[in-house]
Amino acid sequence: MPFVIGPAWLSSTVRRRKNEFMNPSAVVELLRLLDDAQIEVWLDGGWGVDALLGVETRPHQDVDIIARVSDTEKLRDILRGKGFVIQPGGTPSNFVFADSSGREVDVHAVTFDENGNGVYRMAGGQDWIYPAAGFGGQGTVSNVPVRCLSPEAQVLCHAHGYPPTKKDIEDMERLRARFGVELPAHLRRAVGSS
Template identity: 45%
Template sequence: MSAADVLGVLAALEGRGIPAWLDGGWGIDALLGEQTRPHEDVDLVVPAPDVPALVELLGAQGYRVTEGRLHSNFVLTDDAGHKVDVHPVVFDAEGNGHYTMENDEIWVYPATGLAGAGRIAGVRVRCLTPELQLITHDGYELDEDDRRDLDAIRRRFDLP
């Protein structure tokens, strides 16, 4: 997906009052303030109560659910092959986002980790913090893009 594609999705969501935080490769590039590589999708963390409106909104733009379950992780794809990978969260009173993984375990996005901000093509966007990006990439086999992304975050933000 291009920067313009990502900004289009974010603008559409914002226009409907649906907050979204960038995760994954675009989230890292937002933190770095530049696109460092091609991305096949955009990963978004969104409030679970907004999922039906998100699916309806993106459906009107030609996206359809092609993978996953709406209460957990799911992917919407359009005819051009653009993919929006959605991670719905339920917020608690402290602002932590509780995410139901595909195995039905709960993973918590700490409120402090949702305070990130970055830029895509000069436009300010919400994203995970650098620290939370590192945590979300722990516990599974990383591909070469992931390794490069995380190395770039560690260097830029002086993280271990």
């Protein structure tokens, strides 16, 4: 059996089951790896919500991160070096890497304009604007401070682009309960539902 230094999810020498979840220690190790490489990222999606809440509320197969366009080649090289493989169907500003266990890193690359807004180029060529204030979110994963989108930015991202799933609505309800953010009607649980 090979000797492995560091978390098992980073090592391509460890055999794993398919469809393992991206657990808190894996998220922290990924963020430390990127921080050591001077790549600044912000958590988005499910782990972004859980970081804001300071607790893992559900299992996550992936971690969504926002990074600068200028850091994407370096980020890609680091992930490849840790056994991650780019998945088909991505764009220059949105791509997914997966390891042999099925855990995924979903990258959204932005450029920052003169006002600090994150400009994300969508597949159809339109620009989606992350408001500058949205990059001020602070959270924790396993008691480790992390950068993440603010609660308001999380709601904005979940309110547009795709029909919300049950877990999206539950995530948004948790943010509303903790931070008092306003939710559009389609992100609210129906009264009386569980």
